[in-house]
Amino acid sequence: EPEVTQTPSHQVTQMGQEVILRCVPISNHLYFYWYRQILGQKVEFLVSFYNNEISEKSEIFDDQFSVERPDGSNFTLKIRSTKLEDSAMYFCASSNDGNQPQHFGDGTRLSIL
Amino acid sequence: QKEVEQDPGPLSVPEGAIVSLNCTYSNSAFQYFMWYRQYSRKGPELLMYTYSSGNKEDGRFTAQVDKSSKYISLFIRDSQPSDSATYLCAMSTSNTGNQFYFGTGTSLTVIP
Numbered sequence: 001e002p003e004v005t006q007t008p009s010h011q012v013t014q015m016g017q018e019v020i021l022r023c024v025p026i027s028n029h030l031y032f033y034w035y036r037q038i039l040g041q042k043v044e045f046l047v048s049f050y051n052n053e054i055s056e057k058s059e060i061f062d063d064q065f066s067v068e069r070p071d072g073s074n075f076t077l078k079i080r081s082t083k084l085e086d087s088a089m090y091f092c093a094s095s096n097d098g099n100q101p102q103h104f105g106d107g108t109r110l111s112i113l
Numbered sequence: 114q115k116e117v118e119q120d121p122g123p124l125s126v127p128e129g130a131i132v133s134l135n136c137t138y139s140n141s142a143f144q145y146f147m148w149y150r151q152y153s154r155k156g157p158e159l160l161m162y163t164y165s166s167g168n169k170e171d172g173r174f175t176a177q178v179d180k181s182s183k184y185i186s187l188f189i190r191d192s193q194p195s196d197s198a199t200y201l202c203a204m205s206t207s208n209t210g211n212q213f214y215f216g217t218g219t220s221l222t223v224i225p
Contacts, residue, residue: 004156033212043157043201045212056212091156101147102213104156 002026004105006092012111013082021077021108023092032075033093033102034067036060043091049075079110087112116140119202119216128225132189136202136216139183143204143214146178148187151199151218160200161187192223 005024013019025032034046047057049067066078075094079086089109093102119136126132134148145164149157161176163169163185169176175188185204189196199218205211 006156035213042217043203043213043215045214048212058212101145101159101162103159104149106154106156 002028004092004094004103006090006105006108008108009106010109010111012113015082015084015112017082018078018080019082019110021079021090021092021110023075023077023105024073025075025092025094026096026103027073029094029096029103031055031095031102032067032069033095034077035091035093035104036088037091037107038088046077082110082112084112086110117202117204117214117216120219121217123220123222125222125224126192128192128194128223130192130223132192132196132221132223134187134189134200134202134219134221136185136204137183138185138204138214140206140214141180141183142206143180144207145205146176146185147203147205147213148174148176149201149203150196151201153198157201157203194223194225197222 007022032049035043037043045058047061048055068076089107091104091107093104095102117138148161150160151157163176166178166180173190177186199220201218202216203213205213
């Protein structure tokens, strides 16, 4: 069964550095998403992306964050000037344009030191 | 307001028991309702997907949606130790491109 893949599984970064989290969505899907889950808290929506542009974003997704689909298969989340509170699991998800829900990857655990 | 409430548990049941998991919500615009299962160190895995009110059954799992009460449920029959996981409810106002709103998740342990 097709799946969403995310790399790396664990990223450790010094505070203030930039990180790029990578995702390969399911190949025939057209909508892409990033969510995060701080330890012990809810899964929170960050951003959705369709037709090479952001379609919706939450208040969490400020100028520190950006997304890109650099080629036909990858979808990336860039976090600039990382802060301690950016430590979380980051999940990528994708869906097609039919009546189907979002399918999630296994996440990248981001640890900011 | 688009808040989703879910009892975090933990919930512990003996093998073979019927499990009932619930979520309530406040936004009447929600139309799509999902249940995800999340094992430790894994991403959410889709279990059930329903639109509007009603019941949907898939094997040992039954999802119920009561929009008039803003209440959704997931029932697991003949629970197995492999069902031990965190169960997340999620909902959205549209099936394309919109964000999902998640509950906090209920931790379930099925004891052999």
